[in-house]
Amino acid sequence: MDITVLEKFNAYPEEVKLKLNFIRSLIFDIAQEFELGEVTESLKWGEPSLNVKNGSAVRIDWKANEPEQYVIYFNCKTKLVDTFKTLYTDGSLNFENNRSIVFLLSDLIPLVQVKHCISLSLRYHSIKNLPLLGA
Template sequence: MNKAIKERFDAYPEPVKARLLALRELIFSVAAELALGEVEESLKWGEPSYSVKTGTPLRIDWKTAFPRRYCLFFHCQTKLADTFRELYGDAIELQGNRAIMLPLSKPLPDAMIRHCITLALTYQQRKLLPLLGA
């Protein structure tokens, strides 16, 4: 983790930081399991951002406007939000077509979020498939 990204994580309140770091690790874990190559980690719009060549970038953040939630952001012009709605219905809280909202008060729904991350990191291979091949 480079200095700027570490400083960004260090600026979050401790409970938020722990959740975001767990989400970060899940992104790296999925990329490694799928052998997607190097994950580029950077800051985009002040948010930690993760990308691989086969996918669409993901960002993670916490906003004071939604203090009880943290977010997994994805490109709003993809089919990801529609696919997540179709697959997970009311089990997933989406903010429009750009983010999954995760409550700080509940454990991370690992299997569901792992699947969402997989679809995002392999988006370029799936974008023409119905429901992204899910």
């Protein structure tokens, strides 16, 4: 893990660290499952950012001013979150505008949906011209 990302993770409350490390692990698992290559980590806008070549970065974070929630951010200049909103109208995911999925710390993570969203982001540049990103 990049040292700046490690320092950021170490600053999170323990419950948050567990949730974000779970999402981080999912990203690595998805990259391996789809053979997307190496996952690079850095801080972007002060948030842990994970990406693969030809993908769109996935950022994860928790903010002290919203202590009961954590967020997965996607590039707002893509079709990602709008596509997620079209695919997941069942209320299993809570979206914020066209940039993120928001979770309460007390929520169970809807694993199938979250994995799908992350996989679309990590494959974005090869699927961006497909209807509904090929979903």
